[in-house]
Amino acid sequence: MxxxxxxxxxxxxxxxxxxxxxxxxxxxxxxxxxxxxxxxxxxxxxxxxxxxxxxxxxxxxxxxxxxxxxxxxxxxxxxxxxxxxxxxxxxxxxxxxxxxxxxxxxxxxxxxxxxxxxxxxxxxxxxxxxxxxxxxxxxxxxxxxxRALYYRTDLADTAGVTKAPTTWKEQSDLAAAYQSKAGADWGTALQPGSTGAWQGWLQYLYSAGGELLGKDGKPALDSPEAVKAFTEFGHYFDAGLAKKNFVPGEDVLKGFASGKTPMFQSGPWMVQNITDQAPQLKGKWKVVPVPADKTSTSWVGxxxxxxxxxxxxxxxxxxxxxxxxxxxxxxxxxxxxxxxxxxxxxxxxxxxxxxxxxxxxFKQSLDTAEAVPPMAKWNEFAAQIESALEKIARGADPAATAKQLQKSTEGLVG
Missing domain, CATH: 3.40.190.10 (Periplasmic binding protein-like II)
Structure with missing residues (x-):
């Protein structure tokens, strides 16, 4: 052996x-x-x-x-x-x-x-x-x-928005305009919890200037930047711009094609999926780097x-x-x-x-993206983040939840 x-x-x-x-x-x-x-x-x-x-x-x-x-x-x-x-x-x-x-x-x-x-x-x-x-x-x-941001340009035009969102505020404003002026059910697709939810939140953390682990190798999930990222994530649910119930296996492309959910964040494979499965959308959508807070910073898988x-x-x-x-x-x-x-x-x-x-x-995103640090217990670490995101999506205080998350993850690194 x-x-x-x-x-x-x-x-x-x-x-x-x-x-x-x-x-x-x-x-x-x-x-x-x-x-x-x-x-x-x-x-x-x-x-x-x-x-x-x-x-x-x-x-x-x-x-x-x-x-x-x-x-x-x-x-x-x-x-x-x-x-x-x-x-x-x-x-x-x-x-x-x-x-x-x-x-x-x-x-x-x-x-x-x-x-x-x-x-x-x-x-x-x-x-x-x-x-x-x-x-x-x-x-x-x-x-x-x-990860980058996909959005329906035709429905943005209907909502009176003629430029791609480049900041968190512009992204939030577009989500609200999709609902109030373009007939969308939801302003954006955002997974509120369960396996994989961290993938929709990490770009907020990195764009706010935060990090998963600090320079001391310990979790940094209750930093001011992390709380800011949790707050931004949570506001989409608080404002009714994203739905709180998550259905595993739900097809985000279906809502995107119908216009019910005209914005989402995902990876490069969705370009081909949209082209193949929703050819009627040709010329009616774009993908742009994730909107910025301090920076526009996605993560690399x-x-x-x-x-x-x-x-x-x-x-x-x-x-x-x-x-x-x-x-x-x-x-x-x-x-x-x-x-x-x-x-x-x-x-x-x-x-x-x-x-x-x-x-x-995607090239712009790769130039500025951050890594997911290699962790022996990544799956457990990610599950704790996902649990926190679910609580925040349901109205929990981001700062208090971040403090609890920090404690629950400290034993998972070392």
Whole structure:
């Protein structure tokens, strides 16, 4: 059994896989990059299926390396990775979601990245920083996503608003005008609680100048900036601009297309969804960077490429990671999967340069976005935020709720 597996197994016996500690790599140099070999890669869902076609191009350049890709559903990947770690059967490499990094760093399951080979300045800062802990880098950004504001321009015109909202006040005023002058049921779609609600709030925190963790590594969720962000979030519900009841799986695009909810915040995939599923809206909507308080600052999600410490094929895995992270290949991957490149130079490739206003909005967002810090207990930390958001959406005092949240999260980091 590998050292990682021993540590995972022990921790699962005591509590759970979250927050485990492990003790070092498998040791040894492993197989040289120029030896004939097969590397195993886990990638998520449709991306896993698409990645297999890209490996053929890699094999042309490296005929000695066979790449075996296993698609794994996003809904089961965490469970499968933890089980594989416990059994000592992790693949050589994996695509890893941004909010999963902290847990697997804490497991000591990831091989640190060679920063002479992969350069920080080649990538958007937030995409890179989400993989850094204690000065070490554990993943190479593959693609990035961030949140921006989608709004119906035709209904904004009806409401007498002719410019995109760029501040919190302008966003709030547009939401109110949609209701009072354009016949919308709700001014904006905003999830009041439950799993994932943090994704609609974090950009408020960052735009107010706040942070999830302070420089001391402790939660900073009762700071004046955090209270301001909670207050701004809550006012949409207090004013009746967003509905308080949340229905899991509700299709935000349906309300957007009907005009019942003509504004929402989401990621870049919604551009294609609107184009494909609501073609009647062509020319009637836009996506712009999130409106600003102190700044317009969204957050970065997406996925990175990681190599596991117990792999005997680290050199070949590094070659495949280099291949996937080049500007040319990241632009090619955008053409295949519509995933935004994390490598800044990829945005100078023709496929990205001709992307129009929507891509430009996300590029602006990526330039200024902040990372989600890697935390071993991120899921528990996020759940506490979501509980606080639900209370605030139902009328709880933001300052008092923030103080309670600070206490409830202090034991989740360290």
């Amino acid at each position: 590998s050292r990682i597996a021993k540590s995972v197994g022990l921790a699962m016996t005591v509590v759970s896989a979250v927050g485990l500690t492990a003790c070092g790599s498998s040791g040894g140099k492993g197989v040289a990059a120029d030896a004939k070999q097969t590397i195993t890669v886990w990638a998520m869902g449709e991306e896993g299926a698409r990645l297999q076609s890209v490996t053929k191009e890699f094999t042309k350049e490296h005929p000695n390396i066979t790449v075996k890709v296993t698609p794994v559903g996003w809904d089961v990947v965490h469970q499968k990775l933890v089980a594989a770690a416990a059994a000592g059967k992790l693949p050589d490499m994996a695509q890893m979601g941004s909010t999963m990094m902290g847990e697997f760093i804490s497991l000591d399951a990831l091989e640190p990245v060679d920063t002479d080979t992969f350069k920080k300045d080649d990538f958007f800062p937030a995409a890179w920083n989400g993989n850094v802990q204690d000065g070490k880098v554990y993943g190479v950004p593959w693609y990035a996503d961030t 997406g996925a990175s490429l990681v190599t596991f410490k117990d792999s005997d094929h680290k050199a070949a895995a590094e070659e495949f990671t280099k291949f996937l992270s080049t500007p040319k290949m990241q632009a090619h991957w955008y053409g295949i999967a519509k995933s935004l490149p994390a490598n800044k130079a990829a945005w100078n490739e023709p496929a990205l340069k001709s992307g129009g206003e929507s891509l430009s909005a």
